[in-house]
Amino acid sequence: MPHLLIRGVSPEQIRSISKPLVAELASHCQCPPDHILLECLHTTACYDGEIVPSYPFVEINWFERGQSVRDQAAECIDRHVRSLGIAEVEVAFRTYEANSYYANGIKLSVNGELQALQAENQRLKDELNKARKALQSNQTNSNSYMSSKLYDALRE
The missing domain is CATH 1.20.1070 (Rhopdopsin 7-helix transmembrane proteins)
Structure with a gap:
C-alpha cells in the first residue's frame, strides 16, 4: 500500500515513469517499493453522445500517513504524470482504516x-x-x- 488506480493515461506511458515514480513514492511513504501498486484502468468516457478520451485521474488508496506525506505524494504523482506531456491530472486519496481492512480473511486492527x-x-x-x-x-x-x-x- 499505497495502491494507485490510474485512468486516462495509457499503460505504456505509466510503464515509462513507473520506476522513478515508485522509487520516489516509496521514499515519501517510508515503505518498500514493492508495497506500491500501479494499476492502469481501461475506461471509456462518453460525452454528448460521443466517446471521448478519459480525463487523467489518479486515485490513491492507502492507510493515512498525514498531510505532509499526502502533499508530497500528490506533488510527486502530478509531476511524473505531467512529465509525459499531459497538461492536467487530478489526484485524490481514499483512506483505509485498519479495522475495516482484511488480508486473507484476517482483519488488520x-x-x-x-x-x-x-x-x-x-x-x-x-x-x-x-x-x-x-x-x-x-x-x-x-x-x-x-x-x-x-x-x-x-x-x-
Missing part, C-alpha cells in the same frame, strides 16, 4: 497487535530514558570515586 507493540515500544523507551539518567548521574558523581555511603561516613 489498530486495536490489537499494533497497540500492543506500541505499548511495548513505549515501555522500552521509558526504560532507556531511566538508564540514561542513571548513567548521567553516575558520570556526574564518578569524579569522587567513592560510594555515597563511604562519602557520608567520612563526612561525619
Whole structure:
C-alpha cells in the first residue's frame, strides 16, 4: 500500500515513469517499493453522445500517513504524470482504516497487535530514558570515586 488506480493515461506511458515514480513514492511513504501498486484502468468516457478520451485521474488508496506525506505524494504523482506531456491530472486519496481492512480473511486492527507493540515500544523507551539518567548521574558523581555511603561516613 499505497495502491494507485490510474485512468486516462495509457499503460505504456505509466510503464515509462513507473520506476522513478515508485522509487520516489516509496521514499515519501517510508515503505518498500514493492508495497506500491500501479494499476492502469481501461475506461471509456462518453460525452454528448460521443466517446471521448478519459480525463487523467489518479486515485490513491492507502492507510493515512498525514498531510505532509499526502502533499508530497500528490506533488510527486502530478509531476511524473505531467512529465509525459499531459497538461492536467487530478489526484485524490481514499483512506483505509485498519479495522475495516482484511488480508486473507484476517482483519488488520489498530486495536490489537499494533497497540500492543506500541505499548511495548513505549515501555522500552521509558526504560532507556531511566538508564540514561542513571548513567548521567553516575558520570556526574564518578569524579569522587567513592560510594555515597563511604562519602557520608567520612563526612561525619
